[in-house]
Amino acid sequence: MSALDELRQLRRGGVQVRKSDNRAAFWFLAPWFAGLLLVTIGPVVASFALGFTKYNLIQPPKFIGFDNFARVLSDSRLHNALRVTFTYVLVSVPLQLACALGVALLLNRGLRGLAFYRSAFYLPSLLGSSVAIAVLWTQVFGTDGLVNRLLGFFGVEGRGWISDPDTALSTLIVLNVWTFGSPMIIFLAGLRQVPEVYYEAAAIDGASRWAQFRRITLPLLSPILFFNLVLQIIHAFQSFTQAFVVSGGTGGPSDSTMFYTLYLYQQGFSRFDMGYASALAWFLLLIIAAFTAINFWAAKYWVFYDD
Amino acid sequence: MTTRRLTTPVKHLGLVLIGFVMLYPVLWMIASSLRPGDEIFRSPGLILDGLQTENYTEGWNALTPSFGTYLLNSAVLVLGCIVGNLVSCSMAAYAFARLQFTGKRWWFGIMLGTIMLPIHVIIVPQYVLFSNIGWVNTFLPLIVPKILATDAFFVFLMVQFIRGLPRELDEAARIDGCGHPRIFLQIILPLMTPALATTTIFTFIWTWNDFFSQLIYLTDPDMYTVPVALRSFVDSTVATSWGSQFAMSVVSLLPIFLAFLVGQRYLVKGIATTGGK
Numbered sequence: 001m002s003a004l005d006e007l008r009q010l011r012r013g014g015v016q017v018r019k020s021d022n023r024a025a026f027w028f029l030a031p032w033f034a035g036l037l038l039v040t041i042g043p044v045v046a047s048f049a050l051g052f053t054k055y056n057l058i059q060p061p062k063f064i065g066f067d068n069f070a071r072v073l074s075d076s077r078l079h080n081a082l083r084v085t086f087t088y089v090l091v092s093v094p095l096q097l098a099c100a101l102g103v104a105l106l107l108n109r110g111l112r113g114l115a116f117y118r119s120a121f122y123l124p125s126l127l128g129s130s131v132a133i134a135v136l137w138t139q140v141f142g143t144d145g146l147v148n149r150l151l152g153f154f155g156v157e158g159r160g161w162i163s164d165p166d167t168a169l170s171t172l173i174v175l176n177v178w179t180f181g182s183p184m185i186i187f188l189a190g191l192r193q194v195p196e197v198y199y200e201a202a203a204i205d206g207a208s209r210w211a212q213f214r215r216i217t218l219p220l221l222s223p224i225l226f227f228n229l230v231l232q233i234i235h236a237f238q239s240f241t242q243a244f245v246v247s248g249g250t251g252g253p254s255d256s257t258m259f260y261t262l263y264l265y266q267q268g269f270s271r272f273d274m275g276y277a278s279a280l281a282w283f284l285l286l287i288i289a290a291f292t293a294i295n296f297w298a299a300k301y302w303v304f305y306d307d
Numbered sequence: 308m309t310t311r312r313l314t315t316p317v318k319h320l321g322l323v324l325i326g327f328v329m330l331y332p333v334l335w336m337i338a339s340s341l342r343p344g345d346e347i348f349r350s351p352g353l354i355l356d357g358l359q360t361e362n363y364t365e366g367w368n369a370l371t372p373s374f375g376t377y378l379l380n381s382a383v384l385v386l387g388c389i390v391g392n393l394v395s396c397s398m399a400a401y402a403f404a405r406l407q408f409t410g411k412r413w414w415f416g417i418m419l420g421t422i423m424l425p426i427h428v429i430i431v432p433q434y435v436l437f438s439n440i441g442w443v444n445t446f447l448p449l450i451v452p453k454i455l456a457t458d459a460f461f462v463f464l465m466v467q468f469i470r471g472l473p474r475e476l477d478e479a480a481r482i483d484g485c486g487h488p489r490i491f492l493q494i495i496l497p498l499m500t501p502a503l504a505t506t507t508i509f510t511f512i513w514t515w516n517d518f519f520s521q522l523i524y525l526t527d528p529d530m531y532t533v534p535v536a537l538r539s540f541v542d543s544t545v546a547t548s549w550g551s552q553f554a555m556s557v558v559s560l561l562p563i564f565l566a567f568l569v570g571q572r573y574l575v576k577g578i579a580t581t582g583g584k
Contacts, residue, residue, distance in 0.1 A: 003419050003463055018407035024487040025408035032399040032418070032462070035455025039433060040421050046432035057438060103325065106318055113319070119571055120326040126567055126574075127333065130516045131534040132556035135541055136336050139549055146335060149351040178329060182578050189579035238425045241518040245538055261427050261519075268431050269523055277431045285428045292423070 004227050044285070050278035057272055068279035078280070080255050081263040084169060088259065089236040092176040097228055099180040104187035105217070118188065122181035133175070134245035138162060141171040162246055165256035172242050172257060183228040190224035191217070219304040226303045230295050237288050240265070260284055333560075340557050344550035363558070366551030370540055372529060374555060377536040381515060381562075384446050384532055388514045389507050391453030392461055396506060397499070399456045400465030401491045405477065421459045426520060434523060444527045449520060453510075461506045464577060468502035469495060505577035508570035512563055533559045 036042070051068050053061035072078060103121060107114055127133050140146040141161035148158030161167045198216045207215070218225075240261040243251065251258030251266070264284065268277030338353045339346075340362050367374045402408070403415055437448040456462055476498075477490045485493075496503075518534040525535055537559050541552055567574065 003422055006463075007416065007419055016407055017409050017411070019409075021406040021408045021487075025402045025406045025411075028398045028402035028406065028487070028491070029414070031395040031454060032456035035395075035452060035457040036417070036421070038436070039452045039455055039457045040424060040429060041417070043429035043432035043436070044424070046435075047429065050432055050435070055435075057435065103322075106322060111315075111318065117322050117326065118575065119567075120330065122575070123564075123567060124329055124333075126512055126516075126563055127560060129518075130560060130563070131518055131537045131541075132559045133333075135537065135552055135556050136332055138541075139336075139553075140332050146332065146351055153351075185575055185578045234423055234425070238427060240427075241534075244518070244522075245541065248542060264427055265519075265523075268434070274431055274435060281428045281431055284425070288423075288425065 004230060005223070047278040047281050050275055051282055053275045053278075055274040057274060061275065064275070068276045071276060072279055072283055077255065077258070078263060081251070081258045081260050084256065084258050085237065085260040088169060088173060088176070088239065089233055092173040093229070093232045093236050095173070096177045096180045096232060097183055097225070099177055100183035100228070101187050101221075101225070103180070104184045104191060105213075107184075107188060108191045118185065121184055125179040125181035128175060128179035129241055131241060131245055134242045137171060137175055137242065138246050163253055165252075165254040168246070168253060168256045172239070172246065175242055176236060176239065183232060186224055186228055187221065190221050194220045222303045223305060226295070226299050230292060233291055233295070234288055237261075237284070237291075260287075336553050337557055340550065340553035342550065344548060362550035362554035365548075366540070366555040366558075369551060369555075370528065370536060370543070374533075374536065374558065376529070377531050377533045378558075380446075380530060381532040381534075384449055384521075385511055385514045387446060387450035388453045389510045391450055392456075392458055392506055392510045393503055395454055395456035396458060396461040397465055397496065397503065398491070399462045400469055401487075401495055403462065404466045404469035405490075405495070406487070418459050418462055421457070422463060430520065430523065437524070443524055444530050445524075446530075448524045449514075458510070461509070464505060465499065465502045468499050472498050501573065501576070504570065505573040508566055508573050509577060511566050515563055515566075 050061065052063055052065060054064045054067075055061035107117055111117075142148075143158075143160035143163065145158075145161070147161065151158045159167070161171050194217060198220075199212055202212045202216060238261060239259055243257040243259045243262050244265070247253070247257045247262075249262075251262045260280075261284075264277055264280045267273045267280060334353055335351070338355055339350070341355055341358050341360070342350065342362075343359050344362065399418075403411070403418065433448070434443075437443060442448045442451075452458075472495065476494050477485075480490050480494055516534065518538070521532050521535050522538070525531055528536075528539075531539065537555055540555060
C-alpha cells in the first residue's frame, strides 16, 4: 500500500488511544519531533516570515512588506523559469510514465529473464540524478558529441543540442524519460496483482488484446498510475542537478534550461537575496500543492478503487 | 498459442534493443575513459584498442586535494546519514506502527505529508539557521537532519514493514513484563532487517548522488564531496579533456553500481512497496 492510499484511509476509522503509550511514544518520536520543528515544518513557517524581509545573511533582516511577493508577479525571468519548468514537467512526466507502462507490459506475465531486464531498465533511475550522468549528457548532446557522431553515419547533420536554446530543454527531457525504471517497477508490482482469471475470462468471451488492456489492465492499474503521476510530477518539479551541470550553473543558453529550482538557487545562494528566495520557495510550495490537489481532484474521475 | 511462441522472440529482441540503446551512453563513457583523450571525439564505438589509464591518473590529481579526499568525504557523509536514518527512522516507525498514542492519526498524516515536501522549500531558512550556528562547511547540516528522522520516506517504509510482523510476538513479550524499549530492541528490530537493508541501500545511493544540498553547504574544497568536486572539476577544465572528466565520472558512479549489484533485491522491493526513486 502506498503513502497515498494511507492518506486516503486516514479519514476513516478512529484509533484507539492507550494512555500508557503516550510516554513511550514521546521518547520514540523525540528525534522526529525535533526534526519537524527544526528541519521541516519550522523552516516552512520561517521562510514565510523571511519572505517579508530583505536579508543577505550579513545585515539583520529588514521588513519590507509585500515587496518580494509583488516581485514574484512582475519578475519576467521568473515567469520564463516557470514556463521552462512547466514544459519540462508536463512533457517529460507523461512520456516517462508511458515508457514505464509500455515496458512493464512487455515484461509482464512470466517472461523469461524478467529479473535481468528489470535490473537493466532500472539502473538509469539510480544513475540519472548524478552529476556524472549530467557530465555525460553534456558530451553526448554537445556539438562534437556522441549523438552527432552517430547521426553523421547516416549522413544527418547534427547541431549543438545543448548550446541551442531551442533544443537544450529537450535533452533534459530525454534524460528524465531515460529514468523510467522506477515507475516501471511500481507498474510491474501492480500488474502482478491483477488476477490472471480476468484475462482468461475475457479471452473466452472473445475480447481482443486491446480490449483486455482497456477494460481490465488500465482500470485495475489506475491507482498505481495515479500514484506514479503524483510522485513523478513532484519529483520533476525538483529537478536541479542536470540543468545546473549542463548549463554550467547559468540556466542557459538564453535561460532555456532555467528550472525554477535553479533560479531559486541563484537568488538565494549566488546573490544571497534570502528574502526573495524565501518568497520563491513558498511560491514553489503553492505550485506543487496546487498540482497535487488538481491531481487528487481529477483522480475521482479516472482512478478506480475496488475497495 | 502459436502467436505467443512467435511473439516471444520478437519481444526479447525488442527488449534487448531498448536496453542496449538505454545503457549505450554509459557503456560508451566507460570505454571512452580508457581511450587517449583525442580519440573520444572520433570513436562512437565500444571496442578498445588497448587500455589507457592516464585519464584516471590525470583526473584523480587534477584538483587539490586529490579525488581520494572527495571519495573519503562522501564515504564519511554517507555513513553518517545511514546511521542517522537507521536509528531515528526505526524509532519513529515503531511508535507509528505499534503505539496507540494521543493524536496519532494527526501526526501520522503530517509525517506522510512531509514525504512530499521538497528540500527547495525549506533550504533557505535551514541554511540561515545552520550558517548562524557555524555549521556551513561541515557535514552536520547534511547528517543532523537524518538523525532527526526527516527522511519520512523511510519512516513510512518501516511502518509498513512493522505492521506486517505478527502482533502476538509483542503481546507475549509484554505479558512477560517487557517494556517498549526492549520490545523494540529485542523483538522488532531484529525482525525488520530487510527494511533496514532497504533503508541503508537507498540512503547510500541518494546521499552519494545528492548534489543540491551538498553544493550549498560545502564550499571549502577540503570538504567537497564527490558530486561537488566533479562539478567543480568540469567547470575548471576546458572542454578538451573529456577523457579525465569521464574517468572521474566513472569513479563517482562505481559505488552506486556496486550498491546496485549488492542490493538489487532490496531496491526493487523498496520501490515496489513505497514508490521511491
